[in-house]
Amino acid sequence: MKTCCLALSNETLQRLAANDLAPDELRDIEHHVDHCLDCRALLDRQMDADSLDNEIIVSLATTIESIPSVATDELLDLGPSTASLLRLLGPTDDPNMLGRIGSYEVAAIVGRGGMGVVFKAFDRSLHRFVAIKMLLPHLAESAAARKRFAREAKAAAAVVDDHVMPIHGVAEWNGMPYIVSPYCRGVTLEKRIRDQGALSVEEVLRIGMQTALGLAAAHAQGLVHRDVKPANILLDEGVERVQLTDFGLARTTDDIGMTRTGLLAGTPQFMSPEQTRGEALDARSDLFALGTVLYTMSVGQPPFRGPNPLAVMQKIANDRAPTVQALNPNIPPALSRLIERLMEKRPNQRIQSASEAAEQLRELLASRQRGGLPAGRPRSVLRTWHVATMSAVCFIAAMGFYVPWKLAATPTPQPNAAVANSPTTNEVEPVSATSATTSWNAGWGVERLDLDEVWGRVQALERRSDPDMSTNDDTFRRAIDQLRRAIEQVDRRFDQWSQ
Amino acid sequence: MYEFPDTRNSLIARVQELGDGVSWSEFLAIYQPVVFRMARRRGFQEADALDVVQQVFFSVSRSIGNWQAGDDMPPFRAWLSTIARNAITQVLMRRKPDVATGSSDVSEMLLEWPDRATTTAELEREARAGVFRWVANQVREEFSPDTWAAFWRTAVDGIPIVEVAQALGRSTGSIYVARYRVLARLKERAEEMSQQWDLSSPELES
Numbered sequence: 001m002k003t004c005c006l007a008l009s010n011e012t013l014q015r016l017a018a019n020d021l022a023p024d025e026l027r028d029i030e031h032h033v034d035h036c037l038d039c040r041a042l043l044d045r046q047m048d049a050d051s052l053d054n055e056i057i058v059s060l061a062t063t064i065e066s067i068p069s070v071a072t073d074e075l076l077d078l079g080p081s082t083a084s085l086l087r088l089l090g091p092t093d094d095p096n097m098l099g100r101i102g103s104y105e106v107a108a109i110v111g112r113g114g115m116g117v118v119f120k121a122f123d124r125s126l127h128r129f130v131a132i133k134m135l136l137p138h139l140a141e142s143a144a145a146r147k148r149f150a151r152e153a154k155a156a157a158a159v160v161d162d163h164v165m166p167i168h169g170v171a172e173w174n175g176m177p178y179i180v181s182p183y184c185r186g187v188t189l190e191k192r193i194r195d196q197g198a199l200s201v202e203e204v205l206r207i208g209m210q211t212a213l214g215l216a217a218a219h220a221q222g223l224v225h226r227d228v229k230p231a232n233i234l235l236d237e238g239v240e241r242v243q244l245t246d247f248g249l250a251r252t253t254d255d256i257g258m259t260r261t262g263l264l265a266g267t268p269q270f271m272s273p274e275q276t277r278g279e280a281l282d283a284r285s286d287l288f289a290l291g292t293v294l295y296t297m298s299v300g301q302p303p304f305r306g307p308n309p310l311a312v313m314q315k316i317a318n319d320r321a322p323t324v325q326a327l328n329p330n331i332p333p334a335l336s337r338l339i340e341r342l343m344e345k346r347p348n349q350r351i352q353s354a355s356e357a358a359e360q361l362r363e364l365l366a367s368r369q370r371g372g373l374p375a376g377r378p379r380s381v382l383r384t385w386h387v388a389t390m391s392a393v394c395f396i397a398a399m400g401f402y403v404p405w406k407l408a409a410t411p412t413p414q415p416n417a418a419v420a421n422s423p424t425t426n427e428v429e430p431v432s433a434t435s436a437t438t439s440w441n442a443g444w445g446v447e448r449l450d451l452d453e454v455w456g457r458v459q460a461l462e463r464r465s466d467p468d469m470s471t472n473d474d475t476f477r478r479a480i481d482q483l484r485r486a487i488e489q490v491d492r493r494f495d496q497w498s499q
Numbered sequence: 500m501y502e503f504p505d506t507r508n509s510l511i512a513r514v515q516e517l518g519d520g521v522s523w524s525e526f527l528a529i530y531q532p533v534v535f536r537m538a539r540r541r542g543f544q545e546a547d548a549l550d551v552v553q554q555v556f557f558s559v560s561r562s563i564g565n566w567q568a569g570d571d572m573p574p575f576r577a578w579l580s581t582i583a584r585n586a587i588t589q590v591l592m593r594r595k596p597d598v599a600t601g602s603s604d605v606s607e608m609l610l611e612w613p614d615r616a617t618t619t620a621e622l623e624r625e626a627r628a629g630v631f632r633w634v635a636n637q638v639r640e641e642f643s644p645d646t647w648a649a650f651w652r653t654a655v656d657g658i659p660i661v662e663v664a665q666a667l668g669r670s671t672g673s674i675y676v677a678r679y680r681v682l683a684r685l686k687e688r689a690e691e692m693s694q695q696w697d698l699s700s701p702e703l704e705s
Contacts, residue, residue: 016676017683026676034672043675047654047682056685059628060635060655095645095669108641
């Protein structure tokens with residue numbers, strides 16, 4: 001035996017840990033360690049590098065004898081068993097590999113679900129790792145599903161764009177169709193949001209713009225994604241590139257999901273209203289989903305949540321989500337508005353194309369990078385004034401109780417006479433208006449709230465858990481609802497009026 | 500990219516009344532053995548220990564409806580973890596094994612009944628171990644059976660590497676490498692999951 005060496009550099013160790021070495025590289029290292037005492041010692045030292053190693057080993061060494069008769073076993077069934085998946089593979093000679101699919105050596109199972117499984121595999125001819133997505137055998141039994149899967153995958157393969165995950169090929173293995181795409185070590189946007197919560201404004205704009213560009217490329221080919229969500233948006237490790245994955249696959253799972261269980265498959269959180277109603281979809285459905293993704297990045301969680309899929313779908317169809325700006329004051333109003341426009345319930349009221357959305361996001365990003373686009377400015381002075389008046393009026397009318405926060409401080413008889421004459425306004429503290437509002441107001445001799453502030457407060461009221469002001473109180477809820485509708489109405493009127 | 504459209508969330512449809520199907524099933528897999536172990540350690544017979552398990556999870560399942568995603572709520576797993584730990588401590592502090600009187604061993608044991616602080620620390624330790632065992636079950640399938648066996652026999656069973664290499668018919672070097680690869684992956688996942696279950700601090704409360 002000889003000694004050396006620097007064969008196991010930190011980088012090699014990292015790649016070993018990441019399971020990132022090609023089979024021949026792995027064999028070279030094994031062979032080297034076989035003969036190198038230094039490297040053995042090095043690997044020995046890695047075994048108790050920190051207390052976590054020890055804790056894990058002790059935990060595993062004291063694994064409990066299985067608990068008898070646990071009634072909830074069926075809940076633990078998270079899709080097909082490993083054994084059943086391994087049976088799908090052909091035999092391999094390489095002891096480090098699990099098996100074989102066609103000419104690919106399967107290294108690991110990296111994802112699974114009710115519909116399919118994702119393998120990490122090695123492509124010997126091109127000497128690279130790939131990801132193989134395979135429809136499960138019991139689903140592949142349905143010829144319709146099998147064909148659809150292959151057809152959608154081929155259509156998606158035709159989309160060539162920096163922001164769409166390329167598809168190397170579509171093939172079948174023992175009657176099960178599978179898709180081959182590059183293997184990336186990036187994380188999904190879903191994981192990123194789960195780990196970090198809301199992203200920075202720049203990131204929201206950058207990721208949103210690239211996603212929109214990917215969508216635009218696919219839409220240009222007549223392809224609707226149907227399942228735009230953070231889990232399908234891949235952030236390349238290190239590189240500032242965003243890729244959209246899984247084009248069209250949702251349609252296959254739609255078919256199967258409905259027929260097999262009679263229940264909804266998948267998370268509905270990023271569905272469009274028309275999708276929740278099972279209507280025909282066009283590219284604008286993806287735009288709603290894009291809005292939902294931007295929303296989720298901006299505030300750290302999706303706009304529509306509920307205890308079960310049905311409740312979520314009802315909210316998507318009927319409820320208006322609080323504006324992102326109301327939930328996260330760091331979000332510039334322009335971005336908040338853009339998200340609202342993408343998330344319009346009716347497709348024809350949305351921004352109409354992904355390229356338009358991308359363009360707007362690009363402009364916002366550029367202006368942000370120039371140091372513009374500050375957070376929390378009122379949307380427009382004009383609307384600010386009217387909404388303040390209107391909301392003050394209907395709030396007082398609807399609630400009939402003292403409003404414990406700032407309203408107009410120095411009311412004048414006109415034009416908001418109703419506010420001025422209301423008894424409540426005498427008791428409240430002055431509002432600190434922005435300079436823009438103040439200068440504009442000077443012409444009218446009034447001071448008031450801006451729309452965003454009112455809106456934010458309404459949202460806050462809706463969400464508060466204070467039992468005295470609980471939204472569980474029907475009267476209160478109705479009043480809030482009236483107020484919300486009034487604001488929206490005024491908002492729309494003045495949009496029309498100011499054009 | 501490794502999430503098939505639909506995937507794990509379809510489970511929600513099956514256990515929707517519980518809030519989040521995936522987390523709930525993970526939760527049972529992690530915490531049931533923890534409760535069972537702690538109950539057995541306190542002198543409960545197997546059947547009674549199972550009874551304790553049932554009591555804890557019944558109590559937890561009643562609280563499930565109280566969780567709703569929201570700004571002021573912790574993530575589901577973290578929340579569930581807290582609820583469970585409270586329920587476990589409560590049940591274990593209150594219930595004592597039914598025993599025949601007169602045995603000095605038993606009365607001695609009851610005198611030394613672990614106090615709340617001891618129970619809390621034990622619970623943290625056990626819950627972390629539960630997460631690690633769950634992670635191991637998941638990680639196991641990312642490796643070939645040979646690679647996993649190489650790790651388990653050397654690291655967990657403590658069998659010398661050379662012997663394991665002989666038994667598996669593989670080179671010594673490949674066993675070294677396999678052990679390292681598996682442990683590295685286990686650590687990565689263990690850190691991630693213990694954080695999600697709000698069990699990331701190895702410092703035990705006292």
